[in-house]
Amino acid sequence: MTDRGRSLRCATELDTIALGERIGTALLPGDLLALSGPLGAGKTVLVRGIAQGLGADPRVVRSPTFVLHHVYPTVLPLHHIDLYRLGANVDVAFLDLDGLLEDGAVTVEWGELADLRRFDPVRISIDAEADGARCCVLETGAPQRVMAAWGADRG
């Protein structure tokens, strides 16, 4: 696999939603996705796609910046967390991620603000390019089914 295989260009918001949908269909209980990228990059848009892939009404997916945690009742509970307001080095113990991951999947915006290594996160970063497209990168170590959904399993 080349680095290029893990980096996808999403020219429009709909492309990012479609990528999220593919990821959503590949998720299993116990999966934690750590999403990074600056404000406005498209993390919430990607989660909207993921929720849609799991069968949620995408209209219910809003940024959890102010409430910290949403849960969408999809085929598996999809938890949507945003650590932005908590700042750097936040201790996520109070979120009971172990409990959430027992039967659900968890997406964490600003996942880089906490030490999530123990949850073996799938790491995705999103950045805007000069022309407004988004460059989405799947970091190494993701399960094969997520790599396949990403299209990063094709050499």
Ligand SMILES: Nc1ncnc2c1ncn2[C@@H]1O[C@H](COP(=O)(O)OP(=O)(O)O)[C@@H](O)[C@H]1O
């Ligand atoms: N290719 C794209 N992918 C995702 N979002 C895009 C794209 N192009 C423009 N946008 C816009 O960028 C914004 C992304 O917002 P949001 O997902 O809330 O960012 P974040 O959660 O990373 O702060 C939305 O207003 C969306 O319409």
Ligand SMILES: [Mg+2]
């Ligand atoms: Mg957001």
